[in-house]
Amino acid sequence: MKEKQRPSKRELNRGPWTAEEDRKLAKAVDIHGAKQWTTIAAKAGLARCAKSCRLRWMNYLRPNIKRGNISDQEEDLIIRLHKLLGNRWSLIAGRLPGRTDNEIKNYWNYHLSKKILDKGVLVAGISTKDMGSKSDQQTVEEKTQSVTSSGAEDSKAKVDDDDADFFDFSNESPSTLEWVTKFLEFSNS
């Protein structure tokens, strides 16, 4: 591979972002859009890699980010979506406006996984571990399919009474219901 003129790892800034770096990044995103991360990293005058810039923007600088205070309703939704999707944090975050995948992941990893393991309400065979890695994606799809096979009605029949509550989205907003329906359709296709 041909060597390119770019900062080596040694030359890149690491660790916490400064207010000045945030300001530069926000300005660069404003100019180039939140897509061209290599361009942004290069032009913003930041000794940060593209990945680092993207992460900072997505988890911190992006507009409409909610921070802290995850409500009971959000927590309940996270638990149910996790049960349905496993550790697909970005998908789960997509259903929680203003929340980032990193925040939900952090919250889950300490808070909810503990809570749920204590309650013992995980669906048999779908643990937080085996739902996790992308290399297990096939397994996840299979398991999700097994839970959702033949649509939502059948999936309810496969779970016990306690679990049935987790798949009851009747109190959810129309947009959530629409999304869950789409997901179930996708799983079955």
Next chain:
DNA sequence: AACAACCTCAACCGCATCAGA
């Protein structure tokens, strides 16, 4: 006041996937 344990959060790393050449 000092220390330990617990908790939260930001950031990095490695891998998978995608898109363009």
Next chain:
DNA sequence: GTCTGATGCGGTTGAGGTTGT
């Protein structure tokens, strides 16, 4: 079809803050 760089995602770590003893 293959290669390479860019992007996105999930797992993990470590620093710093908070709470309890």
